[in-house]
Amino acid sequence: MDFAELDRTLRESVADLTLDAQEKFELRELGAKLPADRVRYLRNRAFDMARELMLAQPSQTPQTLDSLRWLEQVVKTLDAVAEPPALVSSAFFAPGDACLRKLRELCRSAKRRLEVCVYTISDDRLSEEILACHKRGLEVRVISDNDKRYDEGSDVPRMIELGVPLRLDDSPYHMHHKFALFDGRVLANGSFNWTRSATTSNEENLVVTDDANLVRSFSGHFEALWDKFGR
Template sequence: MRLDELESWLTESLEDFKLSHAETLALREILPQLKADETSFIRNKAFALAREPIKQGGDVAIAVLGWLDKIMKTMDTARNAQVVIVNSAHFSPGDDCRRKLLDLCVSARQSLDISVFTISDDRLCDAICSAHQHGVAVRILTDNDKSLDLGSDVEHMAAQGIPVRMDNTEHHMHHKFAIIDRHMLVNGSFNWTRSASDKNHENILVTNEPALVAAYQMEFESLWENFSA
């Protein structure tokens, strides 16, 4: 919303000297979409609009103070509910990347969407299967060429009942990312293989930044629809 639209919304809300339930819900929906300066504008403008009516005293002042109090409490609640961004970087060779991936698989409670070129590390396979057995909705996107490699765990996971879809074209599904519970993303150069941990120079980045998680979730859903089961 533009600043003039925000000001108009506040002005109309103040006309009856109360913040209705519908207006409270509308404000809750608006706030997460605003930039920091727009949020500050609402706070400052609310105080500015309330200043003159409060000077009248009496019932009007009490009502306007109640309106202002509700505005501030709604804003504080929305601010406290905002996601705390968590980022971490991990590197191999060594066990750092694999250990983080294992932790993420174990942490999954609702869904685990994996889009990885090749999966052949039995420890990661076991963690994925365990999540599936505990009721987590696991989906795997991978490449048909790598699924036939010696040591690939893809057929084993499919046999456990985990939905698997592959890129069967002449090209490759070369992604290496996963989304945990639709709010945590892991992405990087790291294939889910033993050699990636033990020998290769690889990396993963883990983040819950909403825009990034949403972008990768959209990519996953698009590929899931396009690839055959």
């Protein structure tokens, strides 16, 4: 969207000096899609338009107040979009079901895609969450270790049978990661294996974060492994 279109969007809003619910929604949606320089442009143009209205009829106090209210609503709406979300990081530990509960919660709240990169998957409660995401139409991809596929209780063969895109390392060494990405914005990583014993017996940890740098780094590594094991 070029600057002329952005200008037109604001002028349509300022025509009646009100920013109704639909216009707020559209402005938020627009602001969320725009780069920072265009959001700044929108904010600056809103100030220019309010100033123009007040200078055009300086003696009309009601219009001046309406102009200021409209400007305040525009700025607040754009600022809400521009503000970076608060960084959230949490740690969970096992034995106990804290790690299990968090992973299930993250799977159920995923809206678009799920990427799982874990050494072994044998806890039915977690494999069912992966399958549920697949059935809901999410983009699901799983990477696991080729040796663990043949362990008693492994859920890897079942997921392959049910059509979950899954790749296994083909080296004499282990693909030993234990991380997952949810919608490309949340990372779960730690020692926690997706097994029953990880919940009932082992000393394990799971860190969940939306740190954009970490998410980007792990996402890039997932893609590298996915390509590597797809040859």
